[in-house]
Amino acid sequence: MTELLTAAQMRAIEQAAIESGKVTGLELMERAGQGVVEAIFEEWPELQSGNRKAVVLCGPGNNGGDGFVVARLLNEREWEVEVFLYGNADKLPPDAKANYERWVELGEVQSIEDFQRPLGWTASVYVDAMFGTGLSRPIGDLHNQLWEVFDADAGLPRLVAVDTPSGVCSDCGFVLREGTKERLPAPLPNHVFESQLTVTFHSPKVGHYLSDGEASCGKVIVKDIGLPRDNNMLPKEKGVVKLASPIIHGKRGVNHKYAHGHALVLSGTHGSTGAARLAARGALRIGAGLVTLGSPRSAMLENAANLTAVMLKQIDGALGLTEVLEDMRFNAVCLGPGLGVRADTQALVLTVLKANRPTVLDADALTRFSANPDVLFGLLHKDCVITPHGGEFTKLFPDIAEKLAAPATTGPAYSKVDAAREAATRAGCVVLFKGPDTVIADPDGRCSINSAQYDRAAPWLATAGSGDVLAGFISGLMARGFPPMAAAETGAWLHVECARKFGPGLIAEDLAEQLPAVFRDLGL
Ligand SMILES: NC(=O)C1=CN([C@@H]2O[C@H](COP(=O)(O)OP(=O)(O)OC[C@H]3O[C@@H](n4cnc5c(N)ncnc54)[C@H](O)[C@@H]3O)[C@@H](O)[C@H]2O)[C@@H](O)CC1
Numbered sequence: 001m002t003e004l005l006t007a008a009q010m011r012a013i014e015q016a017a018i019e020s021g022k023v024t025g026l027e028l029m030e031r032a033g034q035g036v037v038e039a040i041f042e043e044w045p046e047l048q049s050g051n052r053k054a055v056v057l058c059g060p061g062n063n064g065g066d067g068f069v070v071a072r073l074l075n076e077r078e079w080e081v082e083v084f085l086y087g088n089a090d091k092l093p094p095d096a097k098a099n100y101e102r103w104v105e106l107g108e109v110q111s112i113e114d115f116q117r118p119l120g121w122t123a124s125v126y127v128d129a130m131f132g133t134g135l136s137r138p139i140g141d142l143h144n145q146l147w148e149v150f151d152a153d154a155g156l157p158r159l160v161a162v163d164t165p166s167g168v169c170s171d172c173g174f175v176l177r178e179g180t181k182e183r184l185p186a187p188l189p190n191h192v193f194e195s196q197l198t199v200t201f202h203s204p205k206v207g208h209y210l211s212d213g214e215a216s217c218g219k220v221i222v223k224d225i226g227l228p229r230d231n232n233m234l235p236k237e238k239g240v241v242k243l244a245s246p247i248i249h250g251k252r253g254v255n256h257k258y259a260h261g262h263a264l265v266l267s268g269t270h271g272s273t274g275a276a277r278l279a280a281r282g283a284l285r286i287g288a289g290l291v292t293l294g295s296p297r298s299a300m301l302e303n304a305a306n307l308t309a310v311m312l313k314q315i316d317g318a319l320g321l322t323e324v325l326e327d328m329r330f331n332a333v334c335l336g337p338g339l340g341v342r343a344d345t346q347a348l349v350l351t352v353l354k355a356n357r358p359t360v361l362d363a364d365a366l367t368r369f370s371a372n373p374d375v376l377f378g379l380l381h382k383d384c385v386i387t388p389h390g391g392e393f394t395k396l397f398p399d400i401a402e403k404l405a406a407p408a409t410t411g412p413a414y415s416k417v418d419a420a421r422e423a424a425t426r427a428g429c430v431v432l433f434k435g436p437d438t439v440i441a442d443p444d445g446r447c448s449i450n451s452a453q454y455d456r457a458a459p460w461l462a463t464a465g466s467g468d469v470l471a472g473f474i475s476g477l478m479a480r481g482f483p484p485m486a487a488a489e490t491g492a493w494l495h496v497e498c499a500r501k502f503g504p505g506l507i508a509e510d511l512a513e514q515l516p517a518v519f520r521d522l523g524l
């Protein structure tokens with residue numbers, strides 16, 4: 001499982017390694033520079049021959065230090081290298097200064113102000129080593145200058161970011177900016193300052209996978225620089241964020257259908273039943289032994305006409321639900337998709353939560369509590385998963401959403417990970433905060449990102465009803481006995497795999513139908 005680090009965690013690992021005497025900062029910087037050069041030639045083997053010219057932009061900290069190493073190593077390969085420095089060489093930190101001094105024996109260092117838009121790209125590769133994990137404030141004018149130079153209109157050059165694209169906060173993935181009311185997306189229209197490759201060290205950083213990280217990074221390559229993989233060195237207050245991966249096994253052991261659980265999905269009223277059926281089919285395909293759709297009387301006919309393997313049971317209101325839940329074989333409940341936001345939705349949610357069953361709440365089951373989220377938080381328990389998209393999240397956690405939407409002016413800035421973690425603590429259950437960068441947080445501190453980005457991009461998931469299927473996946477896994485966090489991570493991961501398996505043209509109905517092929521690929 002891939003661990004994603006914050007700037008503070010990375011610094012702690014680096015410092016502990018240096019203090020242990022096993023490695024020096026200078027050695028780490030040399031390996032970082034070597035890693036960048038290796039990655040460049042691995043990514044673009046054609047650069048082994050042809051135009052051997054590079055431009056390296058160095059900043060005032062150790063990210064700049066990595067840049068001087070890159071310049072020297074390319075020079076050793078007989079490349080012509082132009083180096084530009086942002087800031088004052090006398091103020092460079094010691095390791096960066098040492099590498100600056102090694103470079104000035106080989107070549108010139110010009111001021112960044114002299115780095116202008118070339119007439120056509122004269123170099124084969126441009127290296128952005130201005131700011132990395134130490135970015136603490138917006139880079140303002142410099143950003144504007146670079147955006148002009150690396151304007152998409154000029155055709156994109158091979159631009160390689162060292163550790164992070166400069167200006168992007170490595171914890172939250174947003175570009176730090178001053179004076180804007182909202183966080184702006186990184187690439188403003190017609191002002192694309194977009195790396196093609198980002199080479200980071202030891203582990204990817206959280207910001208590479210959040211918000212605009214993907215748009216700015218292009219592709220992330222991780223290079224080992226010999227740091228120990230010992231998490232005891234990490235600050236203890238927050239756990240490490242991971243990239244979600246599936247924790248799934250086939251149907252093993254006892255083969256009776258009840259051994260794999262019985263999920264109950266509640267349907268909306270007449271005319272609003274499709275969402276719950278999508279969820280129910282998802283729960284069945286993901287392996288729940290049985291799935292029953294609980295339908296109000298008004299929708300029985302409509303549901304019956306559209307169901308086969310999923311069973312149907314009439315459930316009218318909270319009273320009807322209480323009776324049904326006396327059957328303890330219903331070991332996971334999903335409600336929200338298409339349920340409506342009337343008062344009886346609130347009564348159904350409260351009934352389910354009081355029954356203390358593994359429960360997934362989505363869509364209307366969340367929206368219904370916009371005016372009184374504390375009532376919901378008072379009843380949610382550790383066997384629940386809530387799955388808000390951005391709008392639902394804002395309604396339930398308005399203060400947290402406001403912090404996330406506020407301008408990211410100082411680094412490290414408040415991130416979607418921070419928001420999901422805060423929400424999970426408040427709700428007292430697993431929160432799955434949707435998006436291409438879905439963040440899943442457990443109140444016990446565990447947190448993961450299910451990334452539908454880079455080589456897992458799944459833009460076709462942005463289609464009506466796909467969230468309903470996800471709620472069904474998670475409840476089906478909970479019926480199979482998966483704990484809430486594992487069910488949420490695995491469900492979200494499989495959801496993206498299904499979308500990728502189907503590809504363009506995907507609609508919500510297709511998602512669950514890809515599960516057999518995805519399971520086969522996993523060897524289940
Ligand atoms: N942490 C590690 O283990 C390693 C770090 N290395 C490199 O070191 C980088 C981190 O170095 P630093 O902590 O020195 O930080 P950076 O080099 O990212 O930049 C921070 C420097 O810029 C200043 N600064 C921050 N925002 C600014 C702004 N908007 N305008 C002007 N100045 C600003 C800071 O005061 C500081 O001097 C990493 O990204 C990586 O590239 C590598 O050398 C290898 C190992």
Ligand SMILES: Nc1ncnc2c1ncn2[C@@H]1O[C@H](COP(=O)(O)OP(=O)(O)O)[C@@H](O)[C@H]1O
Pocket residue numbers: 363389434435436438452457458459460461462463464465466467468469470495
């Ligand atoms: N651009 C995207 N790339 C990948 N996944 C996405 C994208 N947009 C949305 N999704 C995913 O699609 C699902 C949409 O859910 P939701 O917003 O609840 O839709 P609905 O209510 O129509 O079912 C979520 O799992 C979300 O993470």
Ligand SMILES: [K+]
Pocket residue numbers: 063128129130131132161162163164165166
């Ligand atoms: K950089």
